[in-house]
Amino acid sequence: MSLHVFLYGGRVSPTLAPFPAAAPSAPSAPAPPRRRTRVLALPEARWAFAATVAFLLALPLHLGGAPGWTYAPLYVIAYAAGGWEPALEGLRALRERTLDVDLLMIVAALGAAAIGQVLDGALLIVIFATSGALEALATARTADSVRGLLDLAPATATRVTADGEESVPTTQLAVGDVLLIRPGERIGADGRVVEGISEADQATITGEPLPVVKAPGDEVFAGTLNGTGVLRVRVERDPADSVIARIVTLVEEASRTKAPTQLFIEKVEQGYAVGVVAATLAVFAVPFAFGEDLTGALLRAMTFMIVASPCAVVLATMPPLLSAIATAGRHGVLVKSAVAMERLGEIDTAALDKTGTLTEGAPEVTAVRPAPGSGLDEDALLALTAAAEHPSEHPLARAIVAAARARGLRLAPVGDFTAKPGHGVTATVDGHIVTVGRPGAHADEDADHTIVLVERDGAPVGTLSLADRLRPDAASTVAALTALTGTSPVLLTGDNPRAAAQVATATGITDVRARLLPEDKVAAVLQLADRKVLFVGDGVNDAPALAAAHAGIAMGRAGSDLALETADAVVVRDELAAIPAVVRLSRTARRLVTQNLVIAGTFITVLVLWDVIGHLPLPLGVAGHEGSTVLVGLNGLRLLRDSAWRSGRAHGAQD
Numbered sequence: 001m002s003l004h005v006f007l008y009g010g011r012v013s014p015t016l017a018p019f020p021a022a023a024p025s026a027p028s029a030p031a032p033p034r035r036r037t038r039v040l041a042l043p044e045a046r047w048a049f050a051a052t053v054a055f056l057l058a059l060p061l062h063l064g065g066a067p068g069w070t071y072a073p074l075y076v077i078a079y080a081a082g083g084w085e086p087a088l089e090g091l092r093a094l095r096e097r098t099l100d101v102d103l104l105m106i107v108a109a110l111g112a113a114a115i116g117q118v119l120d121g122a123l124l125i126v127i128f129a130t131s132g133a134l135e136a137l138a139t140a141r142t143a144d145s146v147r148g149l150l151d152l153a154p155a156t157a158t159r160v161t162a163d164g165e166e167s168v169p170t171t172q173l174a175v176g177d178v179l180l181i182r183p184g185e186r187i188g189a190d191g192r193v194v195e196g197i198s199e200a201d202q203a204t205i206t207g208e209p210l211p212v213v214k215a216p217g218d219e220v221f222a223g224t225l226n227g228t229g230v231l232r233v234r235v236e237r238d239p240a241d242s243v244i245a246r247i248v249t250l251v252e253e254a255s256r257t258k259a260p261t262q263l264f265i266e267k268v269e270q271g272y273a274v275g276v277v278a279a280t281l282a283v284f285a286v287p288f289a290f291g292e293d294l295t296g297a298l299l300r301a302m303t304f305m306i307v308a309s310p311c312a313v314v315l316a317t318m319p320p321l322l323s324a325i326a327t328a329g330r331h332g333v334l335v336k337s338a339v340a341m342e343r344l345g346e347i348d349t350a351a352l353d354k355t356g357t358l359t360e361g362a363p364e365v366t367a368v369r370p371a372p373g374s375g376l377d378e379d380a381l382l383a384l385t386a387a388a389e390h391p392s393e394h395p396l397a398r399a400i401v402a403a404a405r406a407r408g409l410r411l412a413p414v415g416d417f418t419a420k421p422g423h424g425v426t427a428t429v430d431g432h433i434v435t436v437g438r439p440g441a442h443a444d445e446d447a448d449h450t451i452v453l454v455e456r457d458g459a460p461v462g463t464l465s466l467a468d469r470l471r472p473d474a475a476s477t478v479a480a481l482t483a484l485t486g487t488s489p490v491l492l493t494g495d496n497p498r499a500a501a502q503v504a505t506a507t508g509i510t511d512v513r514a515r516l517l518p519e520d521k522v523a524a525v526l527q528l529a530d531r532k533v534l535f536v537g538d539g540v541n542d543a544p545a546l547a548a549a550h551a552g553i554a555m556g557r558a559g560s561d562l563a564l565e566t567a568d569a570v571v572v573r574d575e576l577a578a579i580p581a582v583v584r585l586s587r588t589a590r591r592l593v594t595q596n597l598v599i600a601g602t603f604i605t606v607l608v609l610w611d612v613i614g615h616l617p618l619p620l621g622v623a624g625h626e627g628s629t630v631l632v633g634l635n636g637l638r639l640l641r642d643s644a645w646r647s648g649r650a651h652g653a654q655d
Contacts, residue, residue, distance in 0.1 A: 042133065042136045043085075044085075044129070044132050044133045044136040045133040045136065047081050047082060047084075047085065047129060047133075048081075048082060048126075048129035048130045048132065048133035049133075050077070050081040050082075051077070051078045051079075051081040051082030051083075051125060051126050051129045052078075052082075052126050052129075052130065054074045054075070054077035054078040054081065055074070055075070055078040055122050055123070055125075055126045057071075057074050058071040058072075058074035058075050058078065058122070059071075059119070061074070062075075062118075062119060072118075075113075075118050075119075075122050078122045078125055078126060079109065079110075079113070079121070079122060079125055081129070082125040082126055082128065082129030083106050083109065083125050083128075083129070086102040086103070086105065086106055086128070086132070087102075087103065087106045089102055089103075090102045090103025090104075090106060091103070104273070104276065104277070104305050104306075104309050105124065105128050105306065105309065106125075107305070108121075108124060108302040108303075108305045108306050109121040109122075109124045109125050109128075111298060111301075111302045112124065112298075112299070112302050112618060114298075115294070115295050115298045115299070116295065117295075117299065117618065120299075120618040120619060120622075123618075123619050123622060124306065124618070124622045127622050127623065127626045128622075128626060130626075154170055154185070154186040154187075154188050154223075155169065155170065156168060156169055156170060156188070157169075157170050157173060157179050157188030157189065158179060158180040158181075158182070159173070159177050159178070159179055159180075160177075160178040160179065160180050160232065165180055170188040170189060170222075170239050171239055173188060173189050173235050173238075173239055174235065174238070175235055175236060175237065175238060176234065176235060177189075177234070177235045178194065178232055178233070178234050178235075179191065179232065179233045179234075179235065180230070180231075180232055181196075181198075181226045181230065181231040181232070181233055182226070182230055183198070183226060183227065183228045183229065183230065184225070184226065184227075184228075185225075185226050186223055186224065186225055186226070187200070187220050187221065187222055187223065187224050187225075187226060187231075187233060188222060188239075189222050189233075189235045189237065189239055190219070190220070190221055190222050190235070190236055190237040191219070191220055191233040191234050191235045191236045191237070192217065192218065192219050192220070192233065192234055192236055193214050193215060193216050193217065193218050193219075193220060193231050193232070193233055194216055194232050194233065194234045195216060195231070195232035196215075196216075196229055196230050196231040196232055197213070197214065197215045197216075197229050197231075198213075198214050198226055198227045198228060198229025198230065198231050199211035199212060199213055199214065199226075199227035199228070199229070200212055200214050200220055200221075200224045200225065200226055200227060201224060201225040201227070211227055214229075214231060217402075219236075220233055222239065272310055273309075273310075276305060276308045276309060276310075277305075279304065279308065280301050280302075280304055280305040280308075281301070283300055283301045283304045283611075283612065284297050284298060284300070284301035285297075287300060299618060300611060300615075302618065303611050303616050303617075303618050303621040304608065304611050304612065306618075306621050306622060306625050307603075307604065307607035307608055307610075307611055307616070307621045307624060307625050308604060308607075308608050309625065310600070310604070311625065311626075311628075311629040312596070312599065312600030312603060312604070312625075312628040312629045312631070312632045313597065313600045313601070313604070315596070315600075315629060315632050315633050315636075316593055316596030316597045316599075316600055316632050316636070317593050317596070318338065318636075319632075319633050319635075319636030319637050320588075320589040320590075320592040320593050320596070320635075320636035320637075320639055321338045321341045321342060321589050321593070321636075322338065323589070323636055323637050323638070323639035323640045324341050324585050324586060324588070324589040324639045325338065325341050326640060327585065327639055327640060327641075327642070327645050328341075328569075328582050328585055328645070330642070330645075331578065331581075331642075331645050332571065332572040332573045332575065332578060333569055333570070333571055333572070333578050333581075333582045334556070334569060334570045334572060335568065335569045335582065336567075336568055336569065336570075337568070339568075340551065340568035340569060341586050341589060342586065342589075342590060343532075343550055343551040343568060343586075344534070344551050344553075344568070344569065344582060344583050344586035345583065345586030345587040345588075345589065345590040346532050346550065346551075346590075347485065347532045347533065347534040347550055347551055347583065348485045348486065348487070348531050348532050349485055349487050349489070349490070349528055349531040349532065349533045349534070350481040350485060350489035350490070350533070350534045350535075350536065351489060351490040351491075351492050351524065351525060351528070351533055351534070351535045351536070351545070351549065352478075352489050352490070352491055352492070352509075352535075352536050352537075353492060353493060353521075353535075353536060353537035353538060353542050353545075354491060354492075354493035354495055354499075354500060354503050355468060355493065355494075355495060356537075356538035356555060357536055357537055357538055357555055357576075358470065358471060358474045358478075358491070358503055358507060358576070359468040359469060359470050359471060359474075359503065360468060360469040360470075360471060361468065361538065362399065362468070362469065363396055363399045363450065363466040363467060363468050363469075364399050364402075364403065364466065364467065364468075364469055365382070365399055365400060365403035365464055365465070365466055366449060366465045366466060366467045367449075367464065367465035368381055368382050368462070368464055368465075369381075369462055369463050369464070369465070370461065370462040371460050371461050371462045371463075374456075374459075374460075374461040374462055376461055376462060379407060379409055381454060381461060381462040381464075382400070382403060382404050382407065382409060382464070383404055383409040383410065383411060383412070384412075384429060384434060384454065384456070384461070385400055385404075385434075385436055385452075385454050385464060386400050386401045386403070386404035386405075386409065386411055387411040387412045387413075387414055387427070387429045387434070388414065388417075388425055388426075388427040388429055388434040388435075388436050388454075389401055389425060389436055390411055390414055391414060391417045391419075391425075391427070392417075392419055392425050394419070394425075396450065396452065396466055397425070399466055400436075400452075400464065400466075412429050412430045413429075414427045414428065414429055415427065415428040416428040416433075420437075424436050424437020424438060424452070425437070432456050432457050433456070433457055433458070434454065434455070434456050435454070435455040435458075436452055436453070436454050436455075437452065437453060438451070438452065438453065439451055439452070439453035439463065449465040449466060449467045450465070450466045450467070451463055451464070451465055451466075452464050452466070468499075470503060470506055470507070471574075471576055473575065473576045473577045474503075474506070474507045474576055475506065475507045475508060476577065477576040477577055477579060477580060478507045478508050478509055479508060480577070480580035481534075481579070481580055481583075482508070484580055484583055484584065487531075488508070488509055488510050488511060489509055489511075490509070490511040490512075490513065490524070490528075491503065491504050491509045491511065491512045491513065492513050492516055492521045492524050492525075492535075492545065493512075493513070493514050493516060494514075494515065494516050494517065494521075495514060495515075496514060496515065497512075497514040497515065499514075500512050500513075500514040501514075518542075518543075518544050518545070519544065521535075521542065521544065521545040522544045522545050522548045524545075525545050525548045525549050526548060532550040532551075533549045533550050533551075534549060534550065534551045534552070534553065534579075534583070535548075535549035535551075535552050535553075536552075536553045536554075536555070536579060537552070537554065537555070538554055538555040542554075543566040544566075546566040546567045546568075547566045551568050551569075552566060552567040552568050552569075553567055553568065553569045553570070553571060553579055553582075554566070554567035554569070554570050554571070555570075555571050555574045556570040556571050556572045556573075556574065569582060581645060585639070585645060588639065589636075589639055592635055592636055592638070592639065593636075595635060596632040596635055596636060599628060599631060599632055599635070600628055600632055603624055603625070603627075603628035604628075606624075607621055607624050607625065
């Protein structure tokens with residue numbers, strides 16, 4: 001059975017793409033159970049069931065010596081029910097001048113019937129149809145594991161308006177809308193809390209086993225379940241761009257791609273199928289020419305055609321890779337294609353951006369220093385500065401205001417606010433002209449902190465120091481990547497050497513390259529030409545390096561659109577620990593591909609030699625061939641289990 005039949009519209013369906021729109025649940029509904037496709041809901045399963053029932057009814061009549069008219073119609077039903085669809089697909093392929101191995105199975109079954117082995121041919125049809133039904137079910141379950149996320153998105157949301165509240169379909173929400181999330185309701189869109197404190201169960205998106213406290217400023221995801229508090233959430237993403245929607249879209253796109261290993265298999269498949277036909281004719285002609293009876297020669301040839309068909313080989317690659325993509329997607333890592341998933345497992349060096357990747361990309365106030373004689377203490381200086389910065393949207397301004405609010409300081413009203421990009425702001429606070437800006441042209445040039453000078457009525461009254469926060473899992477992630485690749489990651493940053501060195505020391509990185517422009521990052525990646533480099537970044541300036549690397553991962557929460565488009569995978573939660581986890585998952589998938597190829601090759605070799613050298617009974621050949629096909633398919637689908645991801649996380653933590 002060819003791979004394109006398994007995944008791309010042949011006798012096995014449904015495929016992973018496209019996903020139909022799911023019927024969303026009510027906002028206050030509890031978490032819906034993950035969809036599980038019922039066996040008899042699949043056409044392949046119904047036809048296989050019909051063929052099996054007809055065969056089981058015919059078998060005792062046939063073996064019991066009943067008249068042929070009692071069981072012959074049942075055998076006809078078994079042949080027709082189990083064989084019409086693969087036969088039709090095989091004939092369509094033949095019209096396109098390609099030889100589908102499904103057609104070989106049908107020819108073998110009909111050939112067995114033509115020489116009087118009706119029972120053996122029917123057995124082949126039944127096992128073949130049952131195998132197809134199992135593969136269809138496995139594929140449907142793969143799709144269910146991702147498509148079920150759509151059930152989490154509520155149909156409606158409560159939008160706060162100037163006149164009060166209104167219930168609107170979540171599809172009509174827009175960026176900037178404020179939603180009211182009551183206790184026990186599902187959140188209708190990706191956004192940020194602006195008011196209230198509660199807990200959110202977001203295990204379906206991030207894999208976190210425990211509810212997460214959500215307070216003003218925290219991000220929330222569509223489809224996650226609110227706890228006992230009331231939240232007001234400002235929508236930050238269009239519903240079509242929510243995490244859930246992106247997971248489904250990217251997995252859908254990934255299911256349409258083929259990994260290099262699979263492309264190679266499909267390239268040789270046609271030649272192999274033609275070779276099987278030629279060899280089958282030889283297996284029939286040679287023994288027959290040397291005196292073997294017609295029935296025996298035909299049986300040997302039909303058995304050879306069955307066991308030599310590469311069904312298990314062509315199913316060896318995509319199930320593990322697509323299962324890994326689905327599992328990673330459920331845990332907040334969007335891998336864009338089967339090619340990308342295969343590449344992630346091949347990397348042997350990691351290169352990391354600093355700001356927004358190893359660090360939070362959001363500055364925080366680290367020191368408040370009132371000037372001697374200013375008459376201000378730390379709180380007074382911080383309150384004065386925060387009041388002046390309050391109207392500004394600059395990241396440093398937001399950090400200063402957040403620090404003041406964290407201390408519970410009151411901010412005075414502001415007037416005559418002006419901002420000069422690159423220099424600072426000026427505002428009137430309590431009748432004083434307050435200026436906040438850089439203390440000098442090069443004052444923060446070689447520092448690991450950003451210094452801002454505060455002046456009141458033209459006189460300096462103090463300084464504030466701000467620094468980017470290191471992510472809490474940065475050091476453990478670097479250690480895990482070092483253990484995975486055997487080499488310490490490289491730090492590539494446009495920041496100054498002192499700031500880069502501080503981050504490198506804190507995370508255990510020894511190779512540091514600072515003051516890099518985007519083209520310099522690309523050059524640094526290309527210098528590692530003898531290595532397969534994984535680059536991790538988030539900004540616009542990282543996009544060229546993401547494209548140049550063997551594999552690229554973008555940090556998705558604050559990542560630029562260009563970086564997200566360029567990367568092979570996106571970490572939705574900005575959780576660095578997910579990076580070694582997805583690399584391990586990819587390596588497991590590639591290991592399962594190798595296992596599957598070995599299993600398939602071993603079965604084919606043993607069965608072919610048995611048939612050519614000895615005498616392989618047709619039923620045993622059928623069971624061995626179809627059994628190996630089902631075995632490799634189910635082996636690959638093991639990665640659908642959440643334990644596959646947890647194992648990668650656990651290994652990363654140990655590393």
